[in-house]
Amino acid sequence: MPNMSDIRFHIKSVKQTRQITNAMHMVSAARMRRALDGIQKNRAYFYRALDIIVDIRCHTGDISHPYITHRSGKKVAYIVVAGEKGLSGSYNHAVLALADRLMENQEVVALYTIGSVASFHYIRQGKQPDRHFERLAEKPKLDQVRRMMTILTEQYDRGEIDELRIVYTRFINTLSREPMEQKLLPVELNDFKRQQVAGIVDDSYDRTQILYDPSPTQVLDALIPQMLIGYVYGAIVHAYASENCSRMAAMENATRSADKMIDKLTQQYHSVRQLTITNELADIIGAANASNAAQAAQSAYHSEDHKR
Template sequence: MASMRDIKNRIENVSSTEQLIKAMDTIASTKLHKARLQLNGVRPMYNGLKEQVEEIGEREDALNHAFYEEREVKNSLYVVMTSNQGYVGSYNSAVLNAALEHMDDGREEKILSIGTKALSYFRKREKNIVRKITDVADSHVYYGSQEIAQWITNQYLTEEVDEVYIVYSKFVNVLTHEPKVEKILPIKSNFTYLGYESDREYEPSISSVIDHLVPLYLHMNIFRAFSEAHTSEQSARMVNMDSAGKNASELIRELTLSYNRQRQGAITQELSEIVGGTNFD
């Protein structure tokens, strides 16, 4: 049985850890609030652009454009988004498992790993990492997304890769985020479900419109995925820290009870020794 001093030291250590957990919980909560505002701002813009590029994809004169044309797949590029830090529960493992499962179909894959967790995961499995990004600050996500979108576009148009997938965690609510594997190039139209075909005219030409619209769409797609992933990460960290805080509080309660029992036992024993040693003659 641990001594009273050992129990007291452990209570102090757990209490110190509990304070650290509370601080991390507060930070995650603040970051989550900011991330949700950013996500709510980018989602409408992304959805509008997605509708436009898919509407264009319904036109026969757009199907031969490089961004829409299906070609034989020799190399697939996966853009995998994970966190740089831990304490996020199953957030990273869910995304990485989804990516790995999707890759297992015989294609030659290239990987753009975003976040240290993706980098270490794919390195251990000796996957073909063609580029790694581990230092995108929150304030640089917008322009960082633009640079990544330009790099992806160049890889695709020069036929270094024949299709591009993005793997990230979609934010649903504070308790739910879903791993997603989405094909972003070539663009596949899902616009027909709206039940009509557009007769919109494009000037100076539909090819020119595509050349300018699709890069913006890809930029917003990457930025939106970053926002989804970042919001999911902070949500997972906040929930994880909240759970850890409750566990720490429960452990402190149990240790305090154990300390008080031993203290009471020691006092009782001391009183018994005093009474037993008293001479009433």
């Protein structure tokens, strides 16, 4: 049986933990809302860029572009996006497990990580990431994404990599998120998942009449890298929202269990306290009885003495 001061100490420590988890829950909730706002904005940008690229491809015949044509090589580079911190439920584990599974049978020549959890995951496996971008997972910044994509597209241009893929967590809603992989280079226009209902063709005007200034090829040249930057930025924002959402749920659970535990401990504390009191009373009564008995015995003995 634990003693009272042990339980009291335990309750205190659980209360402190609860305070922390509760605070983290609030913070993640606020951050998630901010990230959701970002997702909305980014979606508009990305889909418009994608629409224009599809338009150009549809209406101006065959245009080949180094970023669209496939290469026979098998050298794959991966970008893995995970969190900056732990304590976010299954978020980090899920995305890293997917990345591991995907990389198993491929010739991975370069590995880029965003978020220190991802970096440490690979360092522990003995694979030093070729480059890691810290703090980007916590505060997605467009110019940093641009710098990163410049490095990667240059590698692609030089032929050091034949494919560029990204593994991140897609935010679906506050209750569900899904780790997923997306091929970035070469660009496959069809496999970018659309959230809007597909098949709605905008027929409001004749799209073959669009004027491309100065030429469709040049517009495409300028647009593809921008679309990629937009996508990667979006992916990071998605990951950020997912991380915070996951953490929010985890912390909510933790707070709830802490409450339960405090209840249980308090009950235990009371029963131990009661038991101690009972024991003390029993002791006192026992002692009193004993002393009474002793007195009675003594007086009996003395009275016998008198008789003699």
